[in-house]
Amino acid sequence: MIKVIVVEDHPIMVEGLKNILRTDLTIDVIGDYGNGKSVLQALEEKVHPDVILMDVNLPDVSGINLTTEIKKKYEDIKIIALSVHDEQPVIHSMLQNGASGYVLKNALGNEIIKAINTVMDGEEYLCTSTREALKSADQDLLKAIPRITRREKEILQLIGKGLTTIQIAEQLFISTHTVESHRKNLMEKFGVNNTTSVVKLAAEYKLL
């Protein structure tokens, strides 16, 4: 029996997943959790799954960070990402951080079962649309989501609120020059040359 746990904050989705997985008699869903904290706790205490089906957008932590953390402590657990996002940087970041599979939520139910079996065989599984998305990105540089610092995130949020450099500087009790430095670094990290693009990408990657 393959022991699976589901990490997903939409009960209806959980219901659907369980229902689909029930059709495969070699799969046993031994638990479900609505946020990152509760899974980590469960893993600590008692639960020992073979596979984790994990939504990428959880209420408390990003799936990317959660994957990294789980993989650090329990390297044998296979993680399959479940997501509505087909942006390459998101996919790429998940895989880079230890996910063995990536399935879009618009995939058919049996893709999930296929994914579970594939990763249990030690292989990587990407659903059809995900493969499409990566293919079109193709060639050279499929970038991961930039790692931004606490401060940068803070400034990014204030920019998103529509504050100007001067207002941000005042609010954070730092010089406008510092704010501009952070702005510069953000543009650099995101590989763009104005803040508007940074905000757009950050919104896309759910970093705001």
Place this chain on the structure above:
Amino acid sequence: MIKVIVVEDHPIMVEGLKNILRTDLTIDVIGDYGNGKSVLQALEEKVHPDVILMDVNLPDVSGINLTTEIKKKYEDIKIIALSVHDEQPVIHSMLQNGASGYVLKNALGNEIIKAINTVMDGEEYLCTSTREALKSADQDLLKAIPRITRREKEILQLIGKGLTTIQIAEQLFISTHTVESHRKNLMEKFGVNNTTSVVKLAAEYKLL
């Protein structure tokens, strides 16, 4: 029997919904559709539901527009919005355009059943978190999502790509003054005073 159809592009979600609705014997799910076009066609041809459970983010049209269209032709059909978005402007726009209910996807299954029964009684139903979201918006001005024109959307997308006014003007073969006018109008419509905020809001409301 209450005849219900489901409009939702995630098969797993559809599975979950059907499973939940099966527990109520007075509800009959007579069909499901993965996009706006197919529902409209089905309504035209044969299907006559009492209630439509509709995902707000469909691949082809926005739930807001689809609601408007359906309500114009079939005013008796009750529409319940299903969404991951708890932003007031989204909720407000849906209700304003004829939706009778709004349920967040992180709601429990029985909220959906409650919603169906409530709207069939001619009342409006909002799930707990939605009510919370509207309450915190409170007082005065819960704004709807601005209606933007074709051209404005086009310019918004180019701005989001990081193009400057000059570059946009060149690409669209219009004067920079025109681009600036559109920029101005966008800021006005969104009620903010810089383009970055416009892009952020547009991303939030899935207008990009």
Place this chain on the structure above:
DNA sequence: AAAAAAATCCCGGAAAACAGGGGTTTTCTT
């Protein structure tokens, strides 16, 4: 056919952001 909305174009001055350099002090991580 008339009215309303959208799209287009124009100006000038002020404000903000960007580009491209520099450097110091904390705070993590190894």
Place this chain on the structure above:
DNA sequence: AAGAAAACCCCTGTTTTCCGGGATTTTTTT
């Protein structure tokens, strides 16, 4: 305890956006 990374600070000049007015011509919608 060292080294690296983050956070902080500073400068000047250029570009772009914003704000405050305008106005005209197409499209839609009623």
